[in-house]
Amino acid sequence: xxxxxxxxxxxxxxxxxxxxxxxxxxxxxxxxxxxxxxxxxxxxxxxxxxxxxxxxxxxxxxxxxxxxxxxxxxxxxxxxxxxxxxxxxxxxxxxxxxxxxxxxxxxxxxxxxxxxxxxxxxxxxxxxxxxxxxxxxxxxxxxx
Numbered sequence: 801x802x803x804x805x806x807x808x809x810x811x812x813x814x815x816x817x818x819x820x821x822x823x824x825x826x827x828x829x830x831x832x833x834x835x836x837x838x839x840x841x842x843x844x845x846x847x848x849x850x851x852x853x854x855x856x857x858x859x860x861x862x863x864x865x866x867x868x869x870x871x872x873x874x875x876x877x878x879x880x881x882x883x884x885x886x887x888x889x890x891x892x893x894x895x896x897x898x899x900x901x902x903x904x905x906x907x908x909x910x911x912x913x914x915x916x917x918x919x920x921x922x923x924x925x926x927x928x929x930x931x932x933x934x935x936x937x938x939x940x941x942x943x944x
Contacts, residue, residue, distance in 0.1 A: 813845035814921070815871035820844070823863055832858040870932065881932070881939045895940045902934035 820843040829839040834855060841847040842855070851859075851868070860869050866882065873880045909927045913919040 810845075811871045811875045812868065815868045816843040816845060816851075818925070819859075819865060819868055823865060828859055828862050831862045834858075879935065881935050884940055884943050890940065892941060895937045898937045899934050899941070902930045902937065905930045906934070 820840065825840050825843065826836040829836040832839075832855065838849070839855075839859070841849045842851045856868060856872075860866055866880070870880055906927055909923055909930070913923055
């Protein structure tokens with residue numbers, strides 16, 4: 801087994817960078833009543849400004865992108881899962897199969913990382929996304 805070198809970059813900083821790279825920050829800022837440059841600065845770990853809790857909630861609701869919140873919660877040793885909405889259900893077999901697919905993907909990513917003897921940030925992000933999807937499907941199973 802190999803060891804993963806801890807990055808000096810925090811989990812939250814990495815999530816802010818990912819968020820800024822995939823979302824339209826200017827549009828989100830306008831939707832949330834924040835100036836675009838201010839939001840860009842708050843998502844940039846090299847700037848002294850930081851998101852407030854209220855701003856984080858606003859941008860999460862506006863985008864349905866939970867990456868920063870999930871990363872913050874993970875940083876304190878907890879995991880968050882979006883609960884199914886009222887009336888949102890699917891067949892149990894579909895949820896169970898989805899969990900199996902997600903865990904299979906996680907196993908594949910880990911085997912690839914072990915054969916390469918390194919775990920890239922991109923690969924780790926993919927593993928975390930798959931794990932979050934699997935946990936969400938498990939919540940569907942429990943809530944039905």
